[in-house]
Amino acid sequence: MTASRLATLIDDYLAGSLAEPDRADLVVELLARREAREEFWRAASTHAMLSEWGKAHWGRAAATEGDAASGGLVGRLIRATQRLGAGRGWAAAVAVCLGIFLAAIAGVGVGRAVRDRRVAGRPDSPSPVVARVTAVNDAVWTGNRQFREGDSVGSGPLRLASGVAQLTFASGARVALNGAVDVEIVNAERMFLRSGRITPYVPPEAVGFTVVSPSGEVVDLGTEFSVGVDASGLTDVYVIDGKVDVAGGHARTQPPVRMTQGYGARLVSPAAATPHLTQRPLVIDHFDGPVAAELRWINLTPALPAVVRGGSLVVPIQEHGDGVDPAVRILLDHDFTPLVGARSVISFKATLPNIGTAGVGRWVALVVDGSAGPDDPPGLPLAARPEAAAAVMVSPRWHSNVRIMGRPLPRGRIFARTEEAVGPYQVVIRIDDTPENQQSAGGATLDVMVNGVEIATAERIFLGTSPRLGFQTFFRSGERPGTPGDSRAGLALIDDFSVSVERPGAGT
Amino acid sequence: MPPRDPVTAVQSLFVEHGAQIRGFVAALMPDPALVDDVVQETFLAISAKAAEYDPARSFPAWAYGFARRKVLENSRRARRGGQPLPDEVLSVLAVMDEAEAELSLAASRLRFVDACIAELTPQVRRIVEYCYRKSLKPAEAARLMGWTPGSVHVALSRARAAIRRCLERKLAAEPGWETPPATLPNPAP
The missing domain is CATH 2.60.120.1440 (Jelly Rolls)
Structure with missing residues (x-):
């Protein structure tokens, strides 16, 4: 926005004649730029000063008529104080200060003091801790x-x-x-x-x-x-x-x-x-740890083992024979013991091939979705529902144990999006240190993957042996997502995977 | 001797900084008819919370917080002046050092306003007087002047700029005032 346009909008606002959509423009400008706010105050302070000047003339006229205390601002303050039930003390104090106020308006004493303070620098006035x-x-x-x-x-x-x-x-x-x-x-x-x-x-x-x-x-x-x-x-x-x-x-x-x-x-x-x-994937920056740590995987389907190829984990994809109901299972397994009790951020980027579903090229995984629940808003367009495309799913075995921000995740799914852009997403998961969790996790039969990816720092994540957290990725369009059937192989690449965790108790 | 109890102390400060606080409200409250109400309510609010005031803090900055809330509370009542700025804008405006600095400066310049307005052309001076002394809207001033509202608007804007320049000039001429460094060299005579 040009300076002259901003000045016009501010003037319009001060004149009380600013209407939409100019008002919206001014709002955006004031929010977005400090320089605009400074310009606002330059103009507004002059406006305010002139308003005060007008009031001062009015006040002097009123004083001449012997009505300053009853009709002026100070008089109103006195009456307001009395209505507040504060008694005569306040009113008397205000009345005493009337002289100071009028002196300020007249530009005697206080004005100089204020100006001197301005010259000497703003007094120390730390903002309250927010x-x-x-x-x-x-x-x-x-x-x-x-x-x-x-x-x-x-x-x-x-x-x-x-x-x-x-x-x-x-x-x-x-x-x-x-x-x-x-x-x-x-x-x-x-x-x-x-x-x-x-x-x-x-x-x-x-x-x-x-x-x-x-x-x-x-x-x-x-x-x-x-x-x-x-x-x-x-x-x-x-x-x-x-x-x-x-x-x-x-x-x-x-x-x-x-x-x-x-x-x-x-x-x-x-x-x-x-x-x-x-539906466009909105890239959420992830927190990479500077030190890579080992990730492991288990090939659940011997016929289609996940392997590391070219620096990326290549995951086999099963697709149903009719080409309409493709299913891909990708399950990550990792020891998340150090995440127990802490809020962690897990993010990864996946690139999936175009198989079975028209228009699907690269897929970005990682949206936790608990949709179709009682709290879901009605009437969201189907097109906004990511399961129309593909999904990475939290293993059903973990449904009762994995918690998202402290709440159970009964239908937790991490959906992939079909979109041209590929970027990392975050999943935020709290792993509760419960016996059920340990039991379930310890018995997980999961394929695990990911190669040479970063897993935070040793300082922040201490790898142990259990429990484990699994992810399952699959294409979905049928009633029973991920149901194996006649299949043909495809490849999925997971080329970025990172985990970070807040220190337990931090920020709480 | 300054009053000692917190209520009297903050009320004294309120009156001392009345012009600034009033200016703050006038800048943010689009309906001039409600400015007095808002200032009055701010006064009551700071009186009620006097014990919370830390004298180490800038009083105007503390009072602006109350004034901002009162502006928001009263903005629904506004009948004139269009919609007020939304909460988030008022919030960011209210926490600016610039607000306090500019309003302090404005308060200190009040005594020069008469002289600066006298420098305006007679017609522009009339417009300023209509709008600021008689609290007429620009459209009302335009009718009295036989001008278009747009012309009044432009004239007001220019008048404010001229008054501001005049005030800076006069303030700079005051002994003891530290003039800011010139951004441009003076032209050769």
Whole structure:
């Protein structure tokens, strides 16, 4: 937006004549650029000063009529105080201060003092603590302050140039920042994402935590989601778990769209009040660990063993003979003992071949989807349902034991998407250290795969022997997904797999 | 002697910074008719929460938080001036250092406004007086002047810019005022 256009919009706003869609433009500009906000205050302060000037003339006229205390602002404050039941003390104090107030309006004494303070520099006024930095990983911040773990964060802008950091808000919300990201902390329940991508996790006590973007807002209803803003202000929202309300624009002219896990939406502009549901994979940056660790796999089907080829794990795919109901099973197995009791992030990128399903080229795995549950919103278009394509499925054996953010995952599925772009996704899983979990995990018969991929650091993940966590990938279109039948082989590549885990207790 | 109990202390500060706080509200509240109400409610709110005020903090910044909430609460009542800015915008505006700095500066310049308005052309001065002294909307001022609303609008915008430049000039001429470094060299005589 040009400077003159911004000035016009601000002037219109101050004049009370700003209407849509100009208002939406101004909102976006003020949210997106600090320079715009500074320009706003330059214009608004002059406007406010002139308003005050007008009031001062009015006040002097009233004083001449001997009515300042009853008709002016101070008089109203005195009456308000009296209504509050504070007694004469307050009223007397205010009345005493009347002289100071009028002096300020007249530009005597106080005005000079204020100006002198301005010259000497702003008095120390730290913002109240809104959040704390509860994890950092190679974080480089833009600005004078390099936040470290444990540092407090107040309201205001925060820019992470690179690396990863986690903020834990006073409300309980935890937000992962993946640099480069530019945010503005508003308060413990609200933040503005100017650009980049963040992944908030909102526990029940912080429900309502809101991420505002230049093109809309996302209200978390107890979940984890990812939201990103690109250079043009276009906002992608992706629900990893739980549900969120997504509203396009800021005028709130339309009710928000409720989205559950596995769904994505795109907010194009504030003018488009309704989010556009999209199947396009929304890349969620994953947290790579710097040190590779061994992953193992077991070939469940001897006829179609998974092998490492060309640096990637090549997974056999079974496809039903009719070519309509392809099924692919890919099961990952890994020792996730160190994840017990901690919130972990697992991400991988898969490239699947085009077999059996028209138009499917590369597939990106990893959307946890618990759809078709009682809480699912009715009327979501079928096209938005990812099972129309393919899926990576959490093994049924684990359904009662794997928990997503502390909740059982009865129908947990990780869906692949058919899309041209391939990028890593995240799955966030809490593994509870329960006897059932141990028992089930220890007996898992899973094929395992992945090659030379990174598994966080030894410092952050300590590999043990049990339990295990399995993933199953399959094509689905029939009633019983993944049912083996007459098949033909295909190949699936999993060429990126990484796991990271928060230290137990961190940020909680 | 300054008052000692917290309530009296914050009320004194409120009155001391009244112009700034009022300016803050006037900037964010699109309906000028409600500005006084919002300022009054802000006053009551800070009185009720006086014990929470930390004197080490900037008082205006603390008061702006209350004022912002009151602006939001009252914005639904606004009948004039169009829709207010949404919460998230008010929130980010309210936490800006710039707000306090600009409003402090504006408050300190009030005494020069008369002189600067006197420098305006008679017609523009009338418009400023209509809009700011008589609280007329630009459209109403336009009718009285026989101008189009757009012309009034442009004139107001230019008047604000001219007044701002004038104020900076006058403030810079005050002894003791630290003028910012010039961004451009002075032209040769």
